[in-house]
Amino acid sequence: MESSHLDCRAPSPALDSTKFIIEPGAHLVSEREGYTHHGIYVGNGQVIHYGGFHHSAKRHPVEYISLRGFAAGKEISVQSDPGAIYTGADAAKRARSRLGEDRYQLLTNNCEHFCSWCVLGVGHSEQVRRCLRNPWLGIRMLFALAREGYTISVAARNGLTGTSRFRLGRIAETASNVHRHVRQRIFLLHYLTGQRMSIQSNTRQRTSRVLQIGVPVMFVTALSACVNYAGIHSDAKPAEPQQYATHQSLPAEQGHWPAANWADQFGDAQLRILIDEALKRSPTLDQARARVAAAAAYSETAKAGTMPRVDASYSLTRQQFSNTTFVPPPFGGSWQTENRGLLSASYDLDLWGKNREAMKAAISQYQASQADEEVVKLTLTTAIARTYNQLARLYVLRDIAQEEITQREQIDRITAGRIATGLDTEVERKTAQANLAMSRAALKSLDGRILATRYQIAALLGAGPDRGLQITRPTLGSGDEVRLPDNLPADLLSRRPDIVAARWRVDAMTHDVKEAKAEFYPDINLSAAIGLDAFGFGHFLTAASRTASVGPAIHLPIFDAGELRAQLKGRYADFDYAVATYNQSLVTALNEVASQLADVRSTDAQIVDAQTAQGAARQADKLALAQYKAGLTNQLTVLNADVNALSADQAVADLRMNRRDQQIALASALGGGFVDTSNAASAPRADVSGPNTPVAAAR
Known part of the structure; x- marks a missing residue:
């Protein structure tokens, strides 16, 4: 600056x-x-x-x-x-x-x-x-503030204003070292607690001098002892989609993002019924929902850690007191029944935000689990749609196999007639019968695959195998025209649930890092208790049995053999892993969209050539069969033409089903209608060096 x-x-x-x-x-x-x-x-x-x-x-x-x-x-x-x-x-x-x-x-x-x-x-x-980061610099600042405050307080006591205060400040600097340092620490205590420093009587100053000097010294010592995570940081940063070259592979085509009911574009009502049924009772989805519930409960637990706690307890103890300890006779050496009932309250001041960061991390993990649930939903619906499309493919191949059986039955009849006229021998007859048997075996194989696919769909629904027997033949259409939406790389961040989940985990790891940093600072817990404590039952409910306590508890790490530093390094490693996972998710998502789009465009071009080849192969098959029937060619020519026609029909059927499968995969790669409303894609990225700074990237 x-x-x-x-x-x-x-x-x-x-x-x-x-x-x-x-x-x-x-x-x-x-x-x-x-x-x-x-x-x-x-x-x-x-x-x-x-x-x-x-x-x-x-x-x-x-x-x-x-x-x-x-x-x-x-x-x-x-x-x-x-x-x-x-x-x-x-x-x-x-x-x-x-x-x-x-x-x-x-x-x-x-x-x-x-x-x-x-x-x-x-x-x-x-x-x-x-x-x-530098505790000695902080100590210097605190004492500078104390010195300035002491000068002002003395000036206020003596009614001095304006430039007289600065003169008094220069006079104060020449005072005795003992008097100056004691008064500086007195003001430092009041300055840090945000209260006005009051000028006490000389008698009260003498009686509380030890406390007034000791508390600031302990505070400064705590700061110098706790802040020692210098040198531990991370340069990992979540990637932005704009940094990847995508203009040629993912051109803007003024298309639309998939809607939540994207499967309806194929015009099959049974597919929609199957998807809705799976979303209601799939055990896989139930597992995801259970993980969301667990994350929600954990976030509530973390939130409770930021609030005061009130407890009540009662104990009844029968005990023989030693005659040689601090308990005097007549209790020493005797058996006594102690009744104790307490109402206690405690509150962690959380000055450095450790509990708040733990709560924020838990909330981010909860958001990530919700996004994971959407990932499971998308994976489940995509699997059902693609398996259903595979069922449609098998039915089309079965139709082709059935036509092939009819064709080869005709060839067998023609061969029998040619044998009667002496044009063919039993070799051609057996060959025709063998080909017919192979076609019938292929048909039975397809029937078995159709049944297995039905069972597979039933398993995806979370139902028994009999549910698969109720699935009828699919009636899938070709679907909508494939065009990519504009601004795809940037908007993909909020459309892919896996990217959103990865982003929330980066945010959670960021808060975990700040929580680990707060461990280096003192913990101050305020507690108070009031209750009744008495020997026996006769005096338990009397005023003389009242007991009360109140006070702070301070915990500060001074020497832990590097445990806190190792813990912070581990949190940073987790953060780096989360960032790397997010970046890989983004790269994978962009490449999935590009790959599926390339497959769709390639299949569209292949279908045109395959349909041309199919028409020619069918004409050749018809001509060969007519010539064979008229005695103008042999059986081998007919069989070759028949095999070519069969292969052409299967190729066209496979390409059409592949095209639909690729369209389903593209809809899934574009998020399947998911829209993030948690603002994970716009989470701020900043430094994690301070315990109270909201961030989603660390340095």
Whole structure:
């Protein structure tokens, strides 16, 4: 980012004229000791900034401030944001829209978050990111804020304003080291909790000095001990369809995407009935639905982890207490019955978003399982349609075989007549009978294949084999004209359920990575309990048996022999695998569409030539049979012509059925009417370096 500098350290009236130098909507930054303050210039010498604790011990909202007050005796820079979406009056308008907002948070909603939102449309803070990656830089910033806050608090106590505060700051720097560091840490504690620092009496300061010094030191130590995942990252990135060359293989033909009832184009009502029946009772689909239900339950469990928990318990214990421990007589050495009833509550503050990221990951996995269910539906309907088309193919081949039997029966009769006239011998008669028997065997084979295909369809329906016996002969038509829709590569992302599922898994792995990063930070759990605890039953329900507890529990990893780093590396490996799976799904989808389209075009051309060959072969067969009957040719010529005609008929039938099968496969490759409504294809892609940044790609 480029910056132009304005020296605003000198308290000069010329500062008021800067409205002619700085354009409204400019992103202003002012370097302070240890941190940088940000604001949006709105003209007339006024700046809108998130006040926070800017030169104040009290938190301030988004507010106006003069340019001189914003500078606070420091140098101002105009920061240039190359990726700015809002500039000039638009940026100033966005800044004004948040005037009065009072939700300042040092790590998640500070002045830099505010200004980046005004200019870039998304709030982020490079200062926070650097501090999280470099704990010592964060410590330096915290103590700089504490030093500035201490100066302001002392100035407020003594009624000092304006430049007197800066003089007081220079005087404070020369104070004794012990006094200065103690007071800095006192303010640091109040600053981090977002509360105003109160000036306590000398007596109270002496009694709580250990606590006031110890808590900030523990907090800083925790930060320095936990943030140690530097160097672990991933450069994997989901591919975009535009990066693949598809213009020649997948031309825009102004076609339409398949509808959900794409199978109706073939005009067979029985096919629609079979598909509907399969979608209702197929065990394969039931398995997919069970996986969706399990994922939904898991997401609900993860969501429960972000909410407070309240429990009740009761225990009755009969115990003999030792006479040599902390229990004094008369209880020591005696048997006692302890009654304990508690009502407890706990809440994980989740400061770093670990539980929230786990919930988001579970929700993404749930979305992926829903897309997987659509994959199963599409696979099932495609399998039924293609198997049904195979049944139609077998019926057509059976018709051809039946015609061949009729033809060879005629040849056998002609051969018998020729033997009676002495034109043929028993050799030709036996040859004709052998060919007739082979044709009848082929017919029986086709009948067996037809029955097996019916059973196969019944299995796809999730029904018994008898259901297959009820399937009648298919009456499939040729289907609609094949034309590809426009903008196919880009729109395919939301039309293929397998791509959508892969995309949601990338998103889930992204949140898993951020959850693993949050493990490096301290966990703070608040708990409280109230109840009754007494020996025996006589005093259990009395006021004297009341017991209560409340307090925080802090867990911070300091040394784990690299366990957390290894866990994060594993999450990144899972993320890389998910990205690779998504990219492969996209490549496979594009190539499936291109391959099926090429097969359809090739089959269309082959059918024309095959029909020409079929017509010629049939004419030759008729002529040979007529000549054989008239005694002008021999049986071998007739048999050759008959075999050629049979092969031509079978070739045309196979090509027509292949054409329909390829059309079914193309409809499936285009998603089979599926439309994604979960916005997975438009999920944002960003950096996963921060624990609170929503992303779908990692670095």
